[in-house]
Amino acid sequence: MNINIKEYKRANMVTVMGRIDSATAGDFEKALIELAERGRNNIALDMSDVEFISSAGLRVLVTIRKTVQSAGGDLVIAEPSERVTDTLEIAGLDVLFTTFDDRESAIGAF
């Protein structure tokens, strides 16, 4: 798993790539918590190159969404890969996340 973070004026774009499972979810969560701790509570996640996400990855999404929303921000998803979309639907969590077809729209939403 690789993570790139780009800072925009009103939000941060976090690009996560590869496999998000129990072996990597800790690093994923740490990166997002660090943003929230700096007060960067508007987060757009580019998940176009996520090849696998297990329930451990879903737990990070749900937990961070709650953290940033309670601070007045939001966590949205940009360009989810088919596998991300499938996993969210299978777990019944797809209704929780606003998704955008492209990165610009996701950042523009804030």
Next chain:
Amino acid sequence: MPSRTITIPARLDQIKLLGKLVEQEAKVAGFDARTTYACQLAIGEACENIIIHGYRGESEGLITLTISVQPGEMMLELCDNAPPFNPARKPTLRELDVDNPPVGGLGLIIIHKVMDTVRYERTDTQNCLHLSKRITPSPQHRHAH
């Protein structure tokens, strides 16, 4: 029915090796990409449960996956030597609370949602989880017969 077996140590970073075998065998069974991914997801969740709840963390314990396939059908048997742990009890599905969504039990929900059968068996020393997935032939295929 031909079968292939792989054994991995109970470490989280090894689970992807099982996913690769599932992918190879799903091709033999004729599964499409989405069904293949669903099976990889179920095996990944089952293994995470074995390591975290069965072995109580990464250990020198072993996990063995045996996959048997025939056209349109894949059977997966996942065995470990951890203390008894039964993931085959179907989780209770509750209505989603968007303000307080669940963060636990998602693995079991996923396994039961994507697999056709989920059966647990305990022998003297092993937990064995039997999973199966079957695809229905496409309408075009059915008309051809």
